[in-house]
Amino acid sequence: MVVYYFRLALKSIRKSPVISSITVAAIALGIAVATTILSLRHVMGANPMPHKSEQLFNIRLDSWELESEFFGPPGEPPKHITYRDMRGLMRSDIPDYQTGIGKAAAFLFPDKESIRPFRADIRLCHSAFFPMFEVPFQYGGAWTKEMEEKRARVTVLSHDLNQQLFDGADSVGKSIRLGPENFTILGVLAPYRPTPQYYDVLNNSFGKVCDVFVPFDLILEERLAFNRRTQSDGFGYQELDGREAQITQGNMHWIQFWVQLTKPSQVQAYHQFVDDYSLEQKKLGLFPRPLNNRVTPMMEWLAFNEVSPPALNGMVIIGFLFLLVCALNLMGLLLGKFLAGANAVGVRRALGASKGTVFLQHIAECLLVGLAGGLLGAALTSKALRIIYNMSPPGFFHEGVFRMDLVMLGVALLLSLLASAVAGVYPAWRACNIQPAVQIKLQ
Amino acid sequence: MLRMENLEKVYRTDFIETHALNQFNLHAAKGEFLAVMGPSGSGKSTFLNIAGLLDTFEKGEYLLDGQSVSGMSDAQRSKIRNEKIGFIFQSFNLIPDLNIFDNVDVPLRYRGMPKKERRERIEAALGKVGLSGRLQHLPSQLSGGQQQRVAIARALAGSPKLILADEPTGNLDSRMARQIMELLEQINTEGTTIIMVTHDAELARRARRQIHLLDGRMLDLEIHTNKALVDSRQESA
Numbered sequence: 181m182v183v184y185y186f187r188l189a190l191k192s193i194r195k196s197p198v199i200s201s202i203t204v205a206a207i208a209l210g211i212a213v214a215t216t217i218l219s220l221r222h223v224m225g226a227n228p229m230p231h232k233s234e235q236l237f238n239i240r241l242d243s244w245e246l247e248s249e250f251f252g253p254p255g256e257p258p259k260h261i262t263y264r265d266m267r268g269l270m271r272s273d274i275p276d277y278q279t280g281i282g283k284a285a286a287f288l289f290p291d292k293e294s295i296r297p298f299r300a301d302i303r304l305c306h307s308a309f310f311p312m313f314e315v316p317f318q319y320g321g322a323w324t325k326e327m328e329e330k331r332a333r334v335t336v337l338s339h340d341l342n343q344q345l346f347d348g349a350d351s352v353g354k355s356i357r358l359g360p361e362n363f364t365i366l367g368v369l370a371p372y373r374p375t376p377q378y379y380d381v382l383n384n385s386f387g388k389v390c391d392v393f394v395p396f397d398l399i400l401e402e403r404l405a406f407n408r409r410t411q412s413d414g415f416g417y418q419e420l421d422g423r424e425a426q427i428t429q430g431n432m433h434w435i436q437f438w439v440q441l442t443k444p445s446q447v448q449a450y451h452q453f454v455d456d457y458s459l460e461q462k463k464l465g466l467f468p469r470p471l472n473n474r475v476t477p478m479m480e481w482l483a484f485n486e487v488s489p490p491a492l493n494g495m496v497i498i499g500f501l502f503l504l505v506c507a508l509n510l511m512g513l514l515l516g517k518f519l520a521g522a523n524a525v526g527v528r529r530a531l532g533a534s535k536g537t538v539f540l541q542h543i544a545e546c547l548l549v550g551l552a553g554g555l556l557g558a559a560l561t562s563k564a565l566r567i568i569y570n571m572s573p574p575g576f577f578h579e580g581v582f583r584m585d586l587v588m589l590g591v592a593l594l595l596s597l598l599a600s601a602v603a604g605v606y607p608a609w610r611a612c613n614i615q616p617a618v619q620i621k622l623q
Numbered sequence: 624m625l626r627m628e629n630l631e632k633v634y635r636t637d638f639i640e641t642h643a644l645n646q647f648n649l650h651a652a653k654g655e656f657l658a659v660m661g662p663s664g665s666g667k668s669t670f671l672n673i674a675g676l677l678d679t680f681e682k683g684e685y686l687l688d689g690q691s692v693s694g695m696s697d698a699q700r701s702k703i704r705n706e707k708i709g710f711i712f713q714s715f716n717l718i719p720d721l722n723i724f725d726n727v728d729v730p731l732r733y734r735g736m737p738k739k740e741r742r743e744r745i746e747a748a749l750g751k752v753g754l755s756g757r758l759q760h761l762p763s764q765l766s767g768g769q770q771q772r773v774a775i776a777r778a779l780a781g782s783p784k785l786i787l788a789d790e791p792t793g794n795l796d797s798r799m800a801r802q803i804m805e806l807l808e809q810i811n812t813e814g815t816t817i818i819m820v821t822h823d824a825e826l827a828r829r830a831r832r833q834i835h836l837l838d839g840r841m842l843d844l845e846i847h848t849n850k851a852l853v854d855s856r857q858e859s860a
Contacts, residue, residue: 181732181735184732191720191721192720195720296649299796492638493716499662523716524718524719527716527717527718527729528700528729529677529732530704530710530731531704531705531710531729531730531777532675532701532702532704532705532706532718532730532733532734532781533705534697534701534733535697535698535701535703536697536698537701538735544735608732615678617668617672617677617678620677620710620712622714
């Protein structure tokens, strides 16, 4: 019987193509607006590592001096730590993995004559970065702890850069020239677009991954002179001699620090370690403020930094209100259409259709309209996301943010079916209450 | 087959009460061919709507095939309508966007019959009215007489015990009307009870019994037997 209802619904839709197109367009428009906003919220608010996010923690220390003004949220420590504190934290053997995160830039001189030198984005990190954030490799792997201690000129390339420089071939063992020196390629990433880029939401939550990854301490090398390109907090100005001294002894807060703590006991112990470290620094005359350190789980960290802007929640409400308006329009259109078919309903009722049967027959038509509206709405959403991407600053977002995934396609279809069914309840109820005796006489 | 006792039906507005049926009594035996006559407003349509379970009544008793229909739910009434009653309307009331096959299929669908049985019944019913070759035609592609024959096939396909015909020849020319009446007589001969509302006295005389309505009451009960017709039926039986 269900198949029969849908067959009749299809016939009815075909019978009046103009009205049907308008009904489908009405719901598609509502779905497109609501789903576009939902898609952005879905991507921006998603847990990028659901199986592991609870084990990853961002570390903050309140090492700020008493007199200086701090522009962060009241009561919160700075979002970055100094190089000196990073070194201090890395003395701990509690975490399974730990890494500093920084961003820099340098000119890359390709061997290919067709490609002119360009400024490459450099991700400064420790070897633990790769297993900790489960970064996928296409070729080779990461450097070792020994290599980073020796400040070896080694690198891991992003998938895109390897594509650009080596046409996607295995480039492990080859080298690239970054600034004045050659770097040996140890690994090439598989396509990797964490969304959001959870390990560095302070610099660019939704941009593409950096072109090259190098051992953190290469930032200290005078000769390489990597240009730090990162958000930072800082107080005072210290006249220190040389690049290494400026970084290792300076008060510039510019490093994000992450640890992996698998067991609850590790979390507790690490909290204690961080506080002990602060107390140790106080004895040295540093960290003048009261203890105010943070060991923040990844998802809390993303929420704290408003990776999914709170304004999106307001927009979601607006999107749903718009969908409601479209659904009300749809209700009006369906009511007109169903009542225009009153005679056929009267005949069907006379021939044995119950009210329930007539109701379901009309709801089936609403669902078909909803299905078509959902598909069209999903297509419009995809187009709208593309337009927003094209309007955004180049390179600020990676394309994946503005792509509709299967979850959102499902949401669009479900939402459309639901909205159409709800919009159809009143018209279908009116249709099933048509008096057959009256309609049969009217013809 | 059909027994109505002291049936009352009142239509109310803010100002007026209209007694469409008033102390209405009728008994139609199985296999009867009954003609209902009366002027406009006499209650013919109300009687037909109540008889066909398309409308309800305030007082009285209505037994259809021995079963009281008072207090039945919409689903129960629909089921009885589907299984026991066939309708033939003056204006055919075919569904315009369904082809002939699908039109006849409508009541069978609501009975939840298997596909094979539905097909057999539809083909048999359309064969009986001489429209076997028009299964895929739309109603608009047929003449008035042919459309009414489709409507009869639709009524017959479900093998109803009672056929309610409302001015079945009202929209047809005399030749077509004669053919339709012959078809109805043939159906009646095969045992189906037929109650036909008509204005046409000549057609009414072809029924075994006529009743006349006026102001919602049975005016008199005239049993009119068309002897020649009965004889011919007896011969054919």
